[in-house]
Amino acid sequence: MADTPAAPAVSHVVVMERERRISKFYGDDPAMAPEFEEEIRRAWAAMPSSSAAHRLDVLLGNVGPTVRAELRCQPAEVQEDPERALAAILEVFGERRTPAQLLQNLLTLRQLPPESVRAFSHRCQSAYLMLVKRQESIGEAPYPDRLLRDHFLSNLRDVTLSRFLRDSLHQSPELTFRQIRESAIRWADDGAEQQPVHVAPITASATPGPTSQTREDRLELALTTILEKMDRLLDQRGPQRRREERLCYSCRKPGHFKRDCPDRHPKN
Structure with a gap:
């Protein structure tokens, strides 16, 4: 009887870490140093079990010849340590301006006429990142x-957009740059189809009418809500006097708010 063929040896499948996209750093633009460091650290974080030699290979594989030549001039203990090698690169090729100079650079940025909200936010964020990295x-x-x-x-x-965002921030001071940015981009991209995040709360019951509104309509509704809130605060101090002096922002008659205006909600 023929011999039964031996079962093939089981081999272990090695799954390689997914490659992270890193913009190669040539050392000729100090403004790119903070972004390069962030990308390198993200790549390192994606391979927590890797050796120091592996992390050093990732670093050296994403720098240009001038940067590599500089590292060869560093002491051996720097060349062999990925953290110290990265620190040396940032020291030599990174930002050299003082925090005061970088702050001034940020504060001079304005949205240019042909520039989108998204592109302007990128410029602001890059300038801010350079500043805080230099401070650190x-x-x-x-x-x-x-x-x-x-x-x-x-x-x-957009002055109207800026006012909306300021109103949002006044009501929710904890809003972050990212939240404000996302709201501004939606406003710019979608116009009347979207409303910035955290603007004065406006509900369907308080503002009957069509769902599609112009920017002017939304501004009027937001300002009306804010003014009505002010009325309520003043009511707490002198209810009777405020009820006598209160004016509706729709019919301009005293004694009720716009949402309760009989002219807007005629009885059958």
Whole structure:
């Protein structure tokens, strides 16, 4: 009887770490150093069990010849340590301007006439990132996110949008740059189809009418809501006097709010 063929040896399948996209750093543009560091660190974080040699290979594989030549001039302990090698690259080829100079650079940014909201937000964020990275490199406490957020919304070309975002921020001071940015981009991209996040709360029951509204309609509704809130606050201080003086923002008659206006909601 023929011998039964031996079962094939079981081999272990090695799953390689998914490649992370990294923009190669040539050392000729200091403004790219913070982004390069962020991408390298993301790549390292994606392979937590890798050796120091592997992480060093990832770093060296994403720098240009000038940067590699500089590293060869560093002491052996720097060349063999990925963290120290990255620090050396950032020290030599990174941003050299002072925090004061970088802050001034950020504060001079304005949205240019042909520039989209998204592109302007990228410019602001890049300038802010350079500033905080430089502060951290010299042991200085970095500026908070609200510096970036406030500068961005204060320098948008669309005045109506800027006012909406300011109203949102007044009601929700904890809003971040990312939230403000997303709201601004939706406004710019969709126009009347979208409303910025966290604007004065407006509900269907309080504002009957068609769902599609122009920017002017939304602005009027937001301002009306804010003014009515002010009326309620004043009511708490002098209810009777405020009821006598209150004017409806629709018919301009005293004694009721716009949402309760009999002219807007005629009885059958």
